[in-house]
Amino acid sequence: MALLEVKDLTSGYGELQILWGMNLEVEQGKLTALVGSNGAGKTTLLRAIVGQLFPWQGTVTFDGRDVSKLRPYTKAELGLIMVPEGRQLFTDMTVQENLEMGATPKHSRIHMDRNLAKVFDLFPRLRERAKQTAGTMSGGEQQMLAVARGIMSEPKILIIDELSLGLAPVLTLDLFQALRRLQREEGTTILLVEQNVRMALKVSDYAYVVSEGKVDFHGPSSEVENNPAVREAYLGI
Amino acid sequence: MNLDVLIASAVDGLLIGFVYGVAAMGLTLIFGVMDVINLAHGPLIAIGMFGVYEIFTYVGMNPYLALIIVAVVGLAVGVLVYFVAVHRVIDAPPLSSLLSTFSVNMMIIGVGTAILTTSAYNVDFSLPSLDTGPITVTGTRLAAALIAVGVTALLYAFLYRTRSGKYIRAVANNRQAAELMGIPSTRILALAFGIGTMLAMTAGGLIATILPINILAGGTYELKSFVIVVLGGLGNPLGALVGGLILGLIEGLVPVFMKTTWVPVLEFGLFILILLVMPQGLFGRKES
Numbered sequence: 001m002a003l004l005e006v007k008d009l010t011s012g013y014g015e016l017q018i019l020w021g022m023n024l025e026v027e028q029g030k031l032t033a034l035v036g037s038n039g040a041g042k043t044t045l046l047r048a049i050v051g052q053l054f055p056w057q058g059t060v061t062f063d064g065r066d067v068s069k070l071r072p073y074t075k076a077e078l079g080l081i082m083v084p085e086g087r088q089l090f091t092d093m094t095v096q097e098n099l100e101m102g103a104t105p106k107h108s109r110i111h112m113d114r115n116l117a118k119v120f121d122l123f124p125r126l127r128e129r130a131k132q133t134a135g136t137m138s139g140g141e142q143q144m145l146a147v148a149r150g151i152m153s154e155p156k157i158l159i160i161d162e163l164s165l166g167l168a169p170v171l172t173l174d175l176f177q178a179l180r181r182l183q184r185e186e187g188t189t190i191l192l193v194e195q196n197v198r199m200a201l202k203v204s205d206y207a208y209v210v211s212e213g214k215v216d217f218h219g220p221s222s223e224v225e226n227n228p229a230v231r232e233a234y235l236g237i
Numbered sequence: 238m239n240l241d242v243l244i245a246s247a248v249d250g251l252l253i254g255f256v257y258g259v260a261a262m263g264l265t266l267i268f269g270v271m272d273v274i275n276l277a278h279g280p281l282i283a284i285g286m287f288g289v290y291e292i293f294t295y296v297g298m299n300p301y302l303a304l305i306i307v308a309v310v311g312l313a314v315g316v317l318v319y320f321v322a323v324h325r326v327i328d329a330p331p332l333s334s335l336l337s338t339f340s341v342n343m344m345i346i347g348v349g350t351a352i353l354t355t356s357a358y359n360v361d362f363s364l365p366s367l368d369t370g371p372i373t374v375t376g377t378r379l380a381a382a383l384i385a386v387g388v389t390a391l392l393y394a395f396l397y398r399t400r401s402g403k404y405i406r407a408v409a410n411n412r413q414a415a416e417l418m419g420i421p422s423t424r425i426l427a428l429a430f431g432i433g434t435m436l437a438m439t440a441g442g443l444i445a446t447i448l449p450i451n452i453l454a455g456g457t458y459e460l461k462s463f464v465i466v467v468l469g470g471l472g473n474p475l476g477a478l479v480g481g482l483i484l485g486l487i488e489g490l491v492p493v494f495m496k497t498t499w500v501p502v503l504e505f506g507l508f509i510l511i512l513l514v515m516p517q518g519l520f521g522r523k524e525s
Contacts, residue, residue: 076419088414
């Protein structure tokens with residue numbers, strides 16, 4: 001059974017409907033990519049999954065439980081963690097404090113020291129900057145911290161919105177590799193939302209292509225990568 | 238001009254300035270965390286005054302012990318006010334929370350006036366004065382200042398050293414992100430409002446040990462708190478303490494040179510000047 005299942009989900013803002021019956025399954029231990037152009041409804045879908053937005057119809061099932069109506073902090077406690085678009089760090093707090101705030105869910109709080117060592121190992125730069133105020137770091141370092149803060153919560157699923165946005169390609173590659181390592185070594189399930197379709201398909205196991213608030217196409221990433229329609233629309237080949 | 242008088246007045250003003258600082262910290266903490274300007278601040282200060290007065294007068298407890306009770310009750314009162322009046326308008330436009338906290342203000346003043354009338358009360362308590370040659374420092378004033386410093390240190394230790402305190406800073410910084418990390422923001426906002434109220438009532442209790450009180454007196458200190466908060470930078474507790482000292486100093490020194498009635502004129506003149514020249518306050522950050 002899938003760890004996260006989205007079924008016939010519709011939602012939007014006020015009168016404006018964005019999601020028109022989304023269906024999505026994220027398998028335990030896999031790195032799943034969600035790709036699509038701007039305005040396809042990717043971020044809206046994530047907001048509905050974590051509870052920043054309520055579903056109008058349909059359900060979100062996580063770990064065998066209907067979580068459609070739960071608030072974000074309750075879902076975080078269950079192990080459903082999102083690294084939001086634009087990082088959303090606690091910019092006035094230090095790097096170390098941001099990481100401590102990541103270790104809020106009870107199951108992660110008791111392992112805080114171990115997890116700190118883990119993220120510092122994954123991102124050595126953060127160890128050097130531990131006492132620095134988060135808002136004063138470069139964009140790339142901030143994105144590292146946002147991901148690291150998510151890892152500190154010991155997520156069952158880590159959802160990452162626009163990992164590569166505004167980052168240099170080299171840095172993006174580093175971050176993708178760190179995620180890959182996390183998935184392989186810790187078995188963390190990851191749902192990655194990306195505009196950089198090429199890279200997302202390369203690094204993921206399974207992929208969903210969405211447009212206009214619906215899933216267009218899904219399959220193992222290698223298949224999606226070779227799909228002629230996808231190649232034409234997103235990879236420019 | 239007598240130098241001794243000048244020094245004595247400055248010291249007196251500075252000492253009460255610490256207490257003003259604590260009152261202003263309550264106002265600025267609530268604003269910094271949830272962008273709510275608490276117009277019930279003054280009446281809450283007054284409840285603190287009468288808390289100490291009633292416990293001291295009718296139970297016979299030492300006013301400083303009474304202050305501990307007042308502080309704890311203050312936390313509870315603040316949490317109650319948050320859930321009754323603030324939570325439902327927390328995401329509404331600012332006018333809503335102004336109106337709702339002003340309603341709390343009117344309710345407290347209404348009930349308070351009915352029970353206590355607006356006449357002055359006095360906590361009949363004194364400590365030995367400290368005599369150091371030219372200046373004599375009133376014992377209760379010195380004690381109040383020391384307690385105010387202690388309260389400030391405790392507030393900082395709480396905000397920077399404890400998990401709950403860090404949650405308050407995280408929610409103040411980015412409420413949505415805090416929720417995504419599993420921080421229950423509603424509970425944290427209620428706690429922050431509770432602590433802000435606790436600071437207001439503690440300041441009120443300290444004032445009661447120094448000066449005569451009445452149910453409307455809180456209003457005066459609320460206005461002072463606004464001046465201090467603007468002076469020290471909105472949302473900055475340490476700035477509030479320094480702002481309190483500056484205001485205390487003005488209050489101490491101005492009467493040496495001119496009529497006491499000029500004090501509020503100068504205070505609010507300063508208020509407007511700061512708003513015009515450096516609206517981020519002396520220690521505030523520029524809005525990013």
